[in-house]
Amino acid sequence: MDRWEFDQRCRHSSLASLPRSKGRPVNTRELYQFRRDTVAEAAIRAVWDANSAAWDASIQDEGDDFRRHRTDDAFIRMIGPVEGMRVLDIGCGNGYFARRMARLGADVDAVDLSPKMVRLARTRKDSGNRRVKYRVASATDLKVFADGIFDVAVSNFVLMSIADAPTALREAHRVLRSHGSLAIALTHPVFVHPSARKPYVSDSPRLEEAFGALASIYRDRGVAQIDTWPGFEPTPHFHRTLSDYWELFRSAGFVVDHFEEPGLALEPAQQSGQVAIGAHLQACLYLLRKTA
């Protein structure tokens, strides 16, 4: 099957039938009205608390299709060996990635803003030879950790949920040792915009046309709710462009060592029979280095 045919199958098997949030028709005007510069952290915590059980059910022990087929292997390759290292997972969700780091020999601390998410992470089995320590903490306030104690920090699809990204990045910088690294996975802002509903409602059979709608809003910063995840409460998503991220990283004292836009691991994705989200979502991965 070539790429075109694969795209078609994905589209017809999944996207066309993707249920919209609670069956409500998407009201684009409402979404634009919701858009504003920020959302209080307490509100973001409440949303992730409300979504914790659904999130845990979709991620399970090994990550969802998107993570397993598109991003995890590339992310782990990019991070490099972690054996014997002290690793911090910022925004750990149900902790599947923290536990994977532990299985690779790291000593892992894992934090999440949502107490319910941390509770679920603790109930998942630790099959690593090292235990992961879970805590409720915000990326913007890591004062439970002293300066310079981690070799590596990871943040797997979290920064788009954080209003105060400059503080979060400064905190990650503070807790890293000199020349320590921060690995960040993001939904790719060129393809994923919280106000874009076109990819899910467009009649175009061509992904390029459906996603083309994003070009006109790519530079519209701010926050809106992602409300296309079936079974989830609408989730605030802060849109920043690639150059915004570049500037955020630089201002916090990082240099970018590596940038990657991982492709789909096509065969395993086809075999899994649930290729839709892995095929359509796009991600980008950054490896940042603390300069001093």
Ligand SMILES: C[S@@+](CC[C@H](N)C(=O)[O-])C[C@H]1O[C@@H](n2cnc3c(N)ncnc32)[C@H](O)[C@@H]1O
């Ligand atoms: C999309 S989920 C990703 C979870 C996990 N990293 C994964 O890949 O499965 C985003 C997570 O970030 C957490 N989060 C949001 N804002 C946060 C903050 N300020 N500090 C720490 N965690 C936060 C949410 O509670 C949620 O668990």
